[in-house]
Amino acid sequence: MKVKLGDIVNATPTLNRLAQEKIPVSTACDLFDIVGALQPHLNTFNQMKNKLFEEYGEDIPEGRQIKKEHAETFSIEMNELLEREIELNIPLIDKSRFGNVELTFPEIGAIRFIFPRNEEGPIG
Numbered sequence: 389m390k391v392k393l394g395d396i397v398n399a400t401p402t403l404n405r406l407a408q409e410k411i412p413v414s415t416a417c418d419l420f421d422i423v424g425a426l427q428p429h430l431n432t433f434n435q436m437k438n439k440l441f442e443e444y445g446e447d448i449p450e451g452r453q454i455k456k457e458h459a460e461t462f463s464i465e466m467n468e469l470l471e472r473e474i475e476l477n478i479p480l481i482d483k484s485r486f487g488n489v490e491l492t493f494p495e496i497g498a499i500r501f502i503f504p505r506n507e508e509g510p511i512g
Contacts, residue, residue: 389476389501390473390476391474392474393471393472393473396426396474400426402495403422403426403499404423406419407419415481415485418485421479422478422479422481426478437466444458480504482504
């Protein structure tokens with residue numbers, strides 16, 4: 389399956405939260421495999437993001453910020469990075485396997501790619 393790098397980045401907090409929940413062992417194993425498959429892509433993203441900050445940023449007392457004259461270029465390159473498609477070979481987990489775990493609407497949206505898609509068409 390193809391997933392945008394930005395989707396992987398956005399899914400990370402929710403996947404990390406799910407990793408702390410008590411879920412069936414088989415589900416936890418699949419979740420472990422998913423997180424493991426995503427980690428190299430997150431590492432690459434962080435390295436490339438840091439390069440962009442080094443190239444277009446400047447040190448300030450609070451940390452680092454993008455120079456105003458480079459803001460547009462930085463934004464374009466960061467968006468290109470986040471839109472990059474990654475080929476993943478991960479197990480899909482049926483939602484029912486998470487039992488009584490509760491997620492918010494944004495959390496579900498962030499990890500939607502780990503669930504099998506309903507191919508029957510629209511609801512209603």
